[in-house]
Amino acid sequence: MIKIVVDAMGGDKGSSIVCEAILNFLKDNKDVEIIACGKKEELASLEGQARIIDARDIVPMEAGALEVMRLKNSSMMMAIKTMKDEGYDAVVSCGSTGGFLSAATINLKMIPGVKRAALVAPFPTQIKGKNVVILDIGANNENSPEELVQFALMGKLYSQSVYGVEVPKTYLLSNGAEEGKGAPEVKEAYKLLKEANFEGFSGNIEARYALNGDADVVVADGFTGNIFLKSSEGIAKIMSGMIKKAFKKNLWTKLGYLHVRKGMKEMSDTLDYKNTGGAMLLGVNGAVVKAHGSSDAYAFYNALRVAKKLAEKDVVNQIKKGIENA
Amino acid sequence: MIKIVVDAMGGDKGSSIVCEAILNFLKDNKDVEIIACGKKEELASLEGQARIIDARDIVPMEAGALEVMRLKNSSMMMAIKTMKDEGYDAVVSCGSTGGFLSAATINLKMIPGVKRAALVAPFPTQIKGKNVVILDIGANNENSPEELVQFALMGKLYSQSVYGVEVPKTYLLSNGAEEGKGAPEVKEAYKLLKEANFEGFSGNIEARYALNGDADVVVADGFTGNIFLKSSEGIAKIMSGMIKKAFKKNLWTKLGYLHVRKGMKEMSDTLDYKNTGGAMLLGVNGAVVKAHGSSDAYAFYNALRVAKKLAEKDVVNQIKKGIENA
Numbered sequence A, B: 001m002i003k004i005v006v007d008a009m010g011g012d013k014g015s016s017i018v019c020e021a022i023l024n025f026l027k028d029n030k031d032v033e034i035i036a037c038g039k040k041e042e043l044a045s046l047e048g049q050a051r052i053i054d055a056r057d058i059v060p061m062e063a064g065a066l067e068v069m070r071l072k073n074s075s076m077m078m079a080i081k082t083m084k085d086e087g088y089d090a091v092v093s094c095g096s097t098g099g100f101l102s103a104a105t106i107n108l109k110m111i112p113g114v115k116r117a118a119l120v121a122p123f124p125t126q127i128k129g130k131n132v133v134i135l136d137i138g139a140n141n142e143n144s145p146e147e148l149v150q151f152a153l154m155g156k157l158y159s160q161s162v163y164g165v166e167v168p169k170t171y172l173l174s175n176g177a178e179e180g181k182g183a184p185e186v187k188e189a190y191k192l193l194k195e196a197n198f199e200g201f202s203g204n205i206e207a208r209y210a211l212n213g214d215a216d217v218v219v220a221d222g223f224t225g226n227i228f229l230k231s232s233e234g235i236a237k238i239m240s241g242m243i244k245k246a247f248k249k250n251l252w253t254k255l256g257y258l259h260v261r262k263g264m265k266e267m268s269d270t271l272d273y274k275n276t277g278g279a280m281l282l283g284v285n286g287a288v289v290k291a292h293g294s295s296d297a298y299a300f301y302n303a304l305r306v307a308k309k310l311a312e313k314d315v316v317n318q319i320k321k322g323i324e325n326a
Helices: A014-028 A040-046 A065-070 A075-086 A097-108 A145-163 A184-195 A222-248 A251-271 A297-312 A315-325 B014-028 B065-070 B075-086 B097-108 B145-163 B184-195 B222-248 B251-271 B297-312 B315-325
Strands: A002-007 A032-038 A051-054 A090-093 A118-124 A131-135 A170-174 A201-206 A217-219 A278-282 A287-291 B002-007 B032-038 B051-054 B090-093 B118-124 B131-135 B170-174 B201-206 B217-219 B278-282 B287-291
Touching (some): A002 A075, A002 A297, A014 A032, A014 A040, A014 A297, A032 A040, A032 A075, A032 A297, A040 A051, A051 A075, A065 A075, A075 A090, A075 A097, A090 A297, A097 A278, A097 A287, A118 A145, A118 A222, A131 A145, A145 A170, A145 A184, A145 A278, A170 A184, A184 A201, A222 B222, A222 B251, A251 B251, A278 A297, A278 A315, A287 A297, B002 B075, B002 B297, B014 B032, B032 B297, B051 B075, B065 B075, B065 B097, B075 B090, B075 B097, B097 B287, B118 B145, B131 B145, B145 B170, B145 B184, B145 B278, B145 B315, B170 B184, B170 B222, B184 B201, B222 B251, B278 B297, B278 B315
Parallel strands (some): A002 A090, A090 A287, A131 A217, A170 A217, B002 B032, B002 B090, B090 B287, B131 B217, B170 B201, B170 B217
Antiparallel strands (some): A118 A131, A118 A278, B118 B131, B118 B278, B278 B287
16 A cells, blocks of 8 residues: 555645545555545545545745744644654645745655755656656755765666666756856766766756756756746746637637647647646655645646655665665 | 948858858848958858958867967957957857857956856747846856846846836846745845845746746846756747647648648747847947857848847947946
8 A cells, every 4th residue: 555645735726626636546546545634624525535634724835944844733744744653655745845845854854865855857858758857946045066966866766766767867957068067066066976987977968958858867956957947837838828829810720720739738748747746855754745836636636646656666765775875 | 330240150050151141131231331250262152242351260169268269360259359450349150159258258358347248138028029138148157146236237238228128127037036035146146136226126036937028137147047048948949849740740730730820930930049149248348249059041140130239229338338337
């Protein structure tokens, strides 16, 4: 049995989408047990399906670490603590990113030897079915070269255990492919990875090639990774809006849409974060999955799928072993 | 008369596209004089239209500052020097970015008071016809908070003089909108701009909202700005590829394309760097325009258009005055 704790509150769309996602997920996955933390009157639909822990407080979307730690009776804190106390495999939340990541890190503690936890997500690439693992996409505001090197290691272990890539091609995200390009931390990390003969290290990669399917792992500090993530989101949104407008123009363009809607859907599915489901916080003791704040039931379902996969693949222990042996 | 010097060599597509662009541009702009620097036998088509300066060396695409400075007889160095010696208004090149920017900075010198030059480009936004000025998109590998503050000032002056925006809404690119978000330099720059009551300063902006049409100026260090630029390019390319694939599937989808091709063209035009033409190096004595390395004749034509506009709007002197009075 895979056991997942869910913070059912705190997302932009309220607890109903979380309940819907949980019910669908349990229907499709008989080998999963779920505990949901939240206001019990809002979680009534889960009765008989999932255990419910009544949690009266909701962490506001913009809450920082201190505020979360103070809200001991919040669904988020109860979820994290329940995971720890009852030895559950994974915890999922679509609440405040900063709050969730800090609270999870403080409560679950970092894996011995880990300098900083990193938020990792698989991105779609131009090669159908191939994902690239990018980290850190936002757990940190800055990172030292040594931390970047460790992100490379954690990304490699993630790629190996989740995707089964034997020797992941690992790159540093930079402003040029050549050695010597990049912010000072990137240059130094390059040197360290090269000196260490880091298996699979393939140099720098420019942001425009990060998703072309060559890389298995792309490493960035949390600030830069977050800019990468959100620029991609921004352009995809602008393009989608323009495509919609082009098809809505008149009857003929609407007819035109009928012919390509399958292809268009394939495109938007590939790029839709909702299919990815959730990002994982790598480096802490436990599978911590952050779903997008504006998740709908479909996106949250996929976040649960990610949590299950991480538990099945035993990613946390793979990271532990990998760090120990490094 | 607006006087422009062109480095006719060093781009991915050779000198022929540059000659084609120059001839078309001169046809459309009777108030412009052009000097072209390059191998005179390759520039024969320009005879009678533009002055030609024979330059035998070509700067390799990956050349750094030192290599460019050593190649004194290269088309790039000759172009920069000619601009300086003959008091031309602008210089345009589609050669090595790093080499061109450094050589231009060293030869033309920085405007007194400028700490670091910054590469600036207008980006399309969701609001039709509105551009947002983003800097630095790649002249620097790192920037101090004080440099970011000065980029905000130069961006504001650019937006005012080129686009006529009276009080440009100026943002810092960050990983969250709230004060206190961001890399340490961003946080400190925020504080400095706030303390200085910087006119138009509107706080942080996330990468996903940078192109939604709200911002007039977005400030980033050169490394982060370059990641932003290239992530956007990357996703746009992936999406375009997928759209093409969707339309090529069968006869019906091809027919569908006929109906929406106008709308699709509008989209790709909006996002195509070729329409933007070139990025300007702000902060040096002279209008220095960097065209994309893979420019075709159309893109290079637009780079010449940018150079003319910068000269007409007297951007360099506006920056000078603005820095003096700051």
